[in-house]
Every structure is written in structure tokens, then in C-alpha cells.
Amino acid sequence: xxxxxxxxxxxxxxxxxxxxxxxxxxxxxxxxxxxxxxxxxxxxxxxxxxxxxxxxxxxxxxxxxxxxxxxxxxxxxxxxxxxxxxxxxxxxxxxxxxxxxxxxxxxxxxxxxxxxxxxxxxxxxxxxxxxxxxxxxxxxxxxxxxxxxxxxxxxxxxxxxxxxxxxxxxxxxxxxxxxxxxxxxxxxxxxxxxxxxxxxxxxxxxxxxxxx
Amino acid sequence: xxxxxxxxxxxxxxxxxxxxxxxxxxxxxxxxxxxxxxxxxxxxxxxxxxxxxxxxxxxxxxxxxxxxxxxxxxxx
Numbered sequence: 357x358x359x360x361x362x363x364x365x366x367x368x369x370x371x372x373x374x375x376x377x378x379x380x381x382x383x384x385x386x387x388x389x390x391x392x393x394x395x396x397x398x399x400x401x402x403x404x405x406x407x408x409x410x411x412x413x414x415x416x417x418x419x420x421x422x423x424x425x426x427x428x429x430x431x432x433x434x435x436x437x438x439x440x441x442x443x444x445x446x447x448x449x450x451x452x453x454x455x456x457x458x459x460x461x462x463x464x465x466x467x468x469x470x471x472x473x474x475x476x477x478x479x480x481x482x483x484x485x486x487x488x489x490x491x492x493x494x495x496x497x498x499x500x501x502x503x504x505x506x507x508x509x510x511x512x513x514x515x516x517x518x519x520x521x522x523x524x525x526x527x528x529x530x531x532x533x534x535x536x537x538x539x540x541x542x543x544x545x546x547x548x549x550x551x552x553x554x555x556x557x558x559x560x561x562x563x564x565x566x567x568x
Numbered sequence: 569x570x571x572x573x574x575x576x577x578x579x580x581x582x583x584x585x586x587x588x589x590x591x592x593x594x595x596x597x598x599x600x601x602x603x604x605x606x607x608x609x610x611x612x613x614x615x616x617x618x619x620x621x622x623x624x625x626x627x628x629x630x631x632x633x634x635x636x637x638x639x640x641x642x643x644x
Contacts, residue, residue, distance in 0.1 A: 428572065428576065428626070434633075458632060461629055469621070473579070473580070
């Protein structure tokens with residue numbers, strides 16, 4: 357939230373000075389009049405009292421994120437529209453439009469980069485920290501469902517054969533989905549091995565003495 | 569592509585007026601050279617080049633659309 361106090365000969369003048377200072381349109385700002393101008397000076401003495409106003413502006417991370425993403429898409433030559441929803445504690449921005457595969461990239465690489473830069477660009481303009489999840493046509497949701505199904509299927513295989521299974525490299529968020537999906541399987545243990553960016557989840561049987 | 573790199577860089581730095589992009593084109597590839605104010609270098613590179621890599625990933629995605637290779641350099 358940004359707050360500015362300004363004085364002026366009239367209330368109007370003080371308001372427009374303050375709006376200019378924080379760079380916000382009038383409709384998006386809250387305006388409080390602290391002092392009406394008068395011909396009398398302070399304590400009723402001679403002179404004049406200037407008008408004083410306080411203009412505050414609540415940042416809207418969703419709107420800032422949309423603005424950034426739509427501008428990036430436009431310069432990429434991609435038609436895109438953003439839809440913002442607030443799902444505590446995060447903001448979700450879903451991008452829709454034709455030919456958006458280009459925004460997702462190989463296994464979501466481009467989408468992750470866009471999300472990272474969006475968070476930086478928006479975070480720079482805010483006083484508080486917020487997390488913005490950027491998605492394209494529900495890609496992340498679908499990917500999560502796919503990973504959970506994969507995890508369940510592989511854990512059955514591990515139980516059947518007793519051999520461990522090493523998954524393909526994934527980012528921390530995707531690895532976490534696998535770990536979480538299998539945390540209640542009491543015969544199965546999951547852990548990650550290798551170094552970023554080639555860190556992989558391993559699904560294996562818990563050793564018998566670990567099962568109590 | 570040049571414009572895209574400018575948009576990305578300007579959104580990240582403290583001094584957007586100092587952002588400049590030079591472009592050298594050949595038939596199959598584009599070389600982009602990003603110049604920012606010295607104090608903004610960290611803002612476009614990031615820890616272990618994380619921001620620089622994210623910028624490259626997005627610019628490359630745009631290049632795929634054009635069917636060209638793109639190379640992004642960062643300078644003071």
C-alpha cells in the first residue's frame with residue numbers, strides 16, 4: 357500500500373498533486389481530506405491554511421501480474437487473455453487463448469520462467485510479498501493429476517516387484533507432488549537423489565525393519 | 569524479439585530508462601545484447617544466473633515461433 361500526503365491551494369489541487377506523485381488513476385485510489393483550505397491561518401491568525409489530503413492506493417497484485425503477462429504475450433505475438441483469482445494465500449493467473457503451447461514449453465519450462473519473472477516484476481512494485489501462480493489453460497492442474505496417477509501406478513509396481521523406480525528429473529514443485537501423493541503408502545518410501553536440475557524422485561520399498 | 573527482451577528487462581530493473589538492446593541478425597540466428605545500468609546487473613542476472621536463464625527461456629520460446637535461433641548476452 358502506498359500513502360502520500362500533499363497540500364495545495366484547493367482540495368482539487370492537493371489531490372491531483374498526490375495522484376501524480378504515486379502514479380495512480382483517481383478511480384483506483386482512496387482519498388481523505390485532512391484539512392480544508394481557509395483564508396485564516398493556523399490558530400486563527402493571519403495568512404492562509406492550505407488544503408491537505410491523504411491519498412492511498414491498495415496494490416492489486418493480480419492486476420499488475422495481468423498487465424505484465426499480457427504485455428509480454430503481446431510482444432511475443434501471442435494472443436492471450438488473463439483471468440485472475442485469489443486463492444489464499446496465492447494469486448492465480450490463468451492465461452487463455454489460441455496457440456499457447458509456446459507459453460508452456462518443454463515440460464512447463466517456459467511457463468515456469470514466465471511465472472518466475474512475473475513474481476519478480478510484480479514483487480518489485482509491492483511492499484508486501486505475494487506469490488503468483490501462473491497457469492496456461494489449466495496446464496498445472498492437469499500436470500498435477502498426471503503426476504499423481506503416475507506415482508500411484510509406479511508405487512503398485514514397486515510393491516509387486518520389490519525393485520525401486522527412478523523417475524525422470526523434475527523441478528521441486530513436481531517432486532513434492534510425487535512425495536505427497538505417496539506419503540500415506542506405508543510400504544513405500546520416497547526420496548530424491550542427484551543435483552538440480554537433474555534431481556529425481558526414487559520410489560522404493562521400505563525396508564522391513566522400518567515398518568513397525 | 570528485441571522488443572520482448574526490452575519489456576522483460578524494463579520490468580525487472582530500477583532504471584528502465586537505461587535499458588538498451590542491440591540486435592545482430594543473420595539468416596538463421598539473432599544475437600541480442602542487453603545493456604542495463606551497472607547497479608541493475610544483479611536484477612537481470614540473479615543468483616547463479618537464475619533470472620538471466622528465465623529471460624533466455626522466454627526469448628527462446630518467442631524465437632521458436634519465428635523458427636530462428638536466438639542468443640542473449642548481458643552487459644553493463
